[in-house]
Every structure is written in structure tokens, then in C-alpha cells.
């Protein structure tokens with residue numbers, strides 16, 4: 001498997017990347033990319049300025065996962081968006097490789113932080129279907145994964161939960177915000193990351 005930048009002229013890879021968004025988010029985030037045209041728009045946007053767009057290719061040269069990042073806060077912070085691995089290729093370390101690759105890309109551009117917003121639209125975590133304004137910080141501290149929500153994947157990548165946006169997707173459907181510094185802290189050499 002190799003990870004390369006998605007090329008604007010590679011229609012095959014663009015279509016495969018779009019297809020992965022539709023299939024990969026259908027079950028738990030059906031409103032994200034309900035059809036191919038909406039997913040194609042996302043891929044095209046990912047090829048724009050101030051963006052990173054990287055695809056994981058299998059030995060046949062097909063896209064089996066991909067990740068994008070969007071520059072913000074004058075380039076200090078990059079939003080990891082989107083991130084998807086083909087359902088048939090999950091839990092084999094491809095998501096990990098894509099995140100590590102994006103971290104390196106962000107470092108090369110002088111960025112400090114990557115963050116992701118990970119929605120909970122259907123009760124995948126204990127942060128859904130509750131009044132988050134009641135005891136918010138304790139709720140975050142005691143978060144539980146009820147149905148394989150990807151926040152746990154991000155924690156394994158060295159991200160921390162830095163917040164939650166209540167009702168981002170409707171009442172009781174929050175967006176969980178996770179972030180990670182991609183360089184060491186100067187005095188201690190410590191990062192949130194494994195380098």
C-alpha cells in the first residue's frame with residue numbers, strides 16, 4: 001500500500017474516493033454524503049488551495065482510503081476532513097497510516113495542530129441524547145463508546161477530546177472535537193503525538 005497526493009486529472013481515483021465517502025458514511029452518518037454528486041463535490045473541494053488530499057492505494061492502484069486536511073488559523077491548525085477507509089479494508093492499519101501521513105504533511109507546512117470534528121448523530125456515544133450543558137466536563141471525562149464511534153480511533157492516534165459542540169446535528173446530536181499537536185512541546189519535548 002502507498003499513500004500519494006490525489007491528482008486532479010486522475011478521474012478513476014477521484015471517482016473511487018467519492019464512492020468511499022458515500023459507502024463509508026452511509027450507515028452512521030447518512031446525511032453526510034447521501035449520493036455520488038455530493039461526494040464528488042467534496043473530493044473536488046479537497047483538491048483546492050490550502051488543502052491536503054492524500055489517497056491510500058492498494059497493490060492494484062485502487063483507492064482504499066483517503067484523508068484530507070483544511071488549513072485554518074493562519075496555517076497553525078489544520079482540520080482533518082474527511083477521513084475514510086473502505087469498509088472491506090478497515091482494522092488493518094490504513095486509517096492509522098493516513099493520519100500519520102497527514103500529520104507529516106501538516107508538519108512540512110509548518111502547522112502545529114490537527115483537529116477533527118466527529119459527529120454523533122445516532123447515539124453511538126454517551127454524549128448523545130443527553131443535555132450536555134448539564135455537567136459538561138464530567139460527561140466528556142466519562143465518555144463511553146456504545147456503538148463503535150471513531151472517537152476511540154482518534155484517541156489511539158494521540159488525539160485528545162478538546163470539546164464538544166452540543167446539538168450540532170440536531171437536539172442531542174453533538175459534534176465531538178478532537179485535536180493533536182504534531183510537534184513536541186519545546187521545554188519538555190513532549191507531544192500528544194507519537195513521532
Ligand SMILES: CC(C)(COP(=O)(O)OP(=O)(O)OC[C@H]1O[C@@H](n2cnc3c(N)ncnc32)[C@H](O)[C@@H]1OP(=O)(O)O)[C@@H](O)C(=O)NCCC(=O)NCCS
Pocket residue numbers: 024025083084085086089090091092093094095096097116117118119148149150151152153156
Ligand atoms: C475511522 C476509520 C477511518 C478507521 O480506519 P481503520 O483503517 O479501520 O483504522 P486502523 O485499522 O488504523 O485502527 C487503528 C486503531 O483504532 C481502532 N479503531 C478503528 N476504528 C474504530 C472505531 N470505530 N471504534 C473504536 N476503535 C476503532 C482499531 O481497532 C485500532 O486499534 P488497535 O491499534 O488497538 O488495534 C474507519 O473505520 C472509517 O473509515 N470509518 C468511517 C468513516 C469515519 O468514521 N471517519 C472519521 C469520521 S470523523
